[in-house]
Amino acid sequence: MKKLHELGQNFLTDSFVAEKIAEAAGILADDKVWEIGPGTGILTEAILAYKPKLTAFELDGRLIPVLSKMFPDRLQLIHADILKVDWDELTQDAPIKLLSNLPYQITSPLLALIEKHHKSFSTIVLMLQKEVGQRLAAKAGTKAYGAITLRMRLIFDIETLLEVPAELFDPVPKVDSVVLRFTQRACPPPLKNLKMFYRLVQLGFTSRRKTLRNNLKSEFSAEQLQWLEAQSGISLSRRAESLNEAEFITLADLL
Numbered sequence: 001m002k003k004l005h006e007l008g009q010n011f012l013t014d015s016f017v018a019e020k021i022a023e024a025a026g027i028l029a030d031d032k033v034w035e036i037g038p039g040t041g042i043l044t045e046a047i048l049a050y051k052p053k054l055t056a057f058e059l060d061g062r063l064i065p066v067l068s069k070m071f072p073d074r075l076q077l078i079h080a081d082i083l084k085v086d087w088d089e090l091t092q093d094a095p096i097k098l099l100s101n102l103p104y105q106i107t108s109p110l111l112a113l114i115e116k117h118h119k120s121f122s123t124i125v126l127m128l129q130k131e132v133g134q135r136l137a138a139k140a141g142t143k144a145y146g147a148i149t150l151r152m153r154l155i156f157d158i159e160t161l162l163e164v165p166a167e168l169f170d171p172v173p174k175v176d177s178v179v180l181r182f183t184q185r186a187c188p189p190p191l192k193n194l195k196m197f198y199r200l201v202q203l204g205f206t207s208r209r210k211t212l213r214n215n216l217k218s219e220f221s222a223e224q225l226q227w228l229e230a231q232s233g234i235s236l237s238r239r240a241e242s243l244n245e246a247e248f249i250t251l252a253d254l255l
């Protein structure tokens with residue numbers, strides 16, 4: 001079967017890695033679990049070892065009969081684009097554990113959906129492009145640190161579990177991968193104005209080389225920014241990448 005590049009079909013060839021991904025989700029019998037993109041079933045098999053109630057979403061129609069034959073009656077297989085299914089409806093029976101060796105081209109829209117529906121997922125284990133993994137796990141002050149880091153980490157604790165070299169996929173992709181685990185933060189920080197936090201983070205990183213003042217002036221007057229600086233004690237001559245979460249929260253709550 002020809003592997004479709006446009007569907008991110010780089011299949012994992014190492015069952016040890018698949019077992020590690022499944023193990024990391026801490027699945028118990030009858031847990032509700034989603035797998036995105038089961039492909040030829042290497043991760044599906046590892047997940048099913050824990051006897052969960054598994055729902056798998058696969059877009060490539062050619063794989064549906066293959067998977068049905070491999071796992072008769074052992075999973076609910078949905079032939080659909082995960083970006084187009086009704087997440088409100090499907091997440092009714094939360095909490096759900098979500099696992100995937102992600103088709104890389106859907107990473108951004110999928111992370112946005114996960115962010116929106118985060119309350120439905122108790123644990124998420126994803127294999128992603130290493131560069132995206134580095135952004136999600138980045139510390140303040142580093143190049144990889146950005147809006148996506150702050151947004152996702154406001155909700156989740158994110159751990160890097162495993163680096164997976166490109167050679168363990170068929171066909172071999174251009175980049176290495178990492179496996180990340182997302183768990184809901186036990187004590188999310190108090191934040192009065194979530195919308196403003198998102199806005200500030202987005203605006204702050206519009207141009208990484210510019211100061212916060214310069215990035216924020218498209219939306220706030222010079223007087224407002226002067227006031228903000230005085231009230232917060234945070235210099236707006238700094239660049240966004242130097243601010244930690246607490247500092248962004250201070251600014252957002254003042255605005």
Ligand code: SAM
Pocket residue numbers: 007008009010011012013036037038039040041042043044057058059060063080081082083101102103104106
């Ligand atoms: N889980 C398998 C593995 O680890 O070898 C396959 C992973 S492969 C990187 C990604 C899989 O996601 C492919 O089977 C592809 O057909 C499927 N896929 C791509 N886009 C999708 C989408 N929007 N919704 C659901 N499945 C998708």
